[in-house]
Amino acid sequence: MPRISRDTDIYPISLRELEVLRVEDITPAMRRVTFGGAGLLAHTRDGEPVPALVSDGFDDDVRLILPDPETGDRPYPKSLGDGRLDWNEQVNDLFRTYTVRTWTPDAGEYGELAIDFARHGAGLAEGWSASASAGDRVFIAGPKNCGAHPSHTDWLLLVGDETALPAIGRCLENCPAGHPVVAVVEVPTRADIQDIDCAADLDMHWVVRDEGGDFTEELLTHVRGGGKLPEGTPFLWAAGEAGRLKTVRTLAKKMGVPREHVEIVGYWRRNNAVAEGAAAGSAGTSSISPLMELYEMAEIAPGLALRSAAELGLFEAVDAASTASTASAASAATPTVADVAPAV
Structure with missing residues (x-):
């Protein structure tokens, strides 16, 4: 699959x-x-x-x-x-x-x-x-x-910080009319909340960081606290700081969302330095990142080989190894495999 x-x-x-x-x-x-x-x-x-x-x-x-x-x-x-x-x-x-x-x-x-x-x-x-x-x-x-737009399941769950907002905004604007969507987006201040045209049946949750908001906590509260969720099978798309997205992965498993309907992308990774990669939709880059080699392979590798690697869990394995070595990373925002490998 x-x-x-x-x-x-x-x-x-x-x-x-x-x-x-x-x-x-x-x-x-x-x-x-x-x-x-x-x-x-x-x-x-x-x-x-x-x-x-x-x-x-x-x-x-x-x-x-x-x-x-x-x-x-x-x-x-x-x-x-x-x-x-x-x-x-x-x-x-x-x-x-x-x-x-x-x-x-x-x-x-x-x-x-x-x-x-x-x-x-x-x-x-x-x-x-x-x-x-x-x-x-x-x-x-x-x-x-x-x-393709992820409106092929019963409903759509979109989650992320402001680095995910460009993608989430475009996704909402392209949603089919009436398609059920729940979106949880964290922004720095209340002034950073955006007006987004959306014809979907949208349940939008803006989370304001300087007021103590956290998109992972808002998501957990909404799901565990009995928040109204659409019926059926969702497609979950989430992006943002890689470490915080671990909570979303865990929640997706507990919700029973099928693996093929979960796409979680670490756009940047925080360490003690200023996270340069924390830019809108930015994966961050580093010329010394070994994960860049996967992207270069993807430019010329046949699609069948990439599909096989994904099905064998290669990307997840490398991502886990990257997470374990974050403390020694030279870049303030080293890309995860999800950043650099194509969806196959």
């Missing part, structure tokens, strides 16, 4: 250069940068064809290759000629992975792609987004995986 019941389309990772069209603050802690440009369409780069961008899934992500904050240089991964890109050490140090908040292919001349950045006060992406303005240019790669 497949690890996740959502259908997923997998694409080669294509590099494209985009231009900042506009920057706006959605809330005090969330800045949205909208990109455009001919790079969103099919074109040729370095003598090789680049297909038009595709982003159909609510949790699609791209790699943003940001300018060097000290030199202003803009390196990018060159094609290796075999379907892979050369993610050398210099480029690895300058990319961060972010969720596509919206993709509007019919907007303007080329379409528009928006990415939300959580304003957490530190890090490469935070620094870039804080000073970004119209006309700035960046390279992006991806999306690689586009997963």
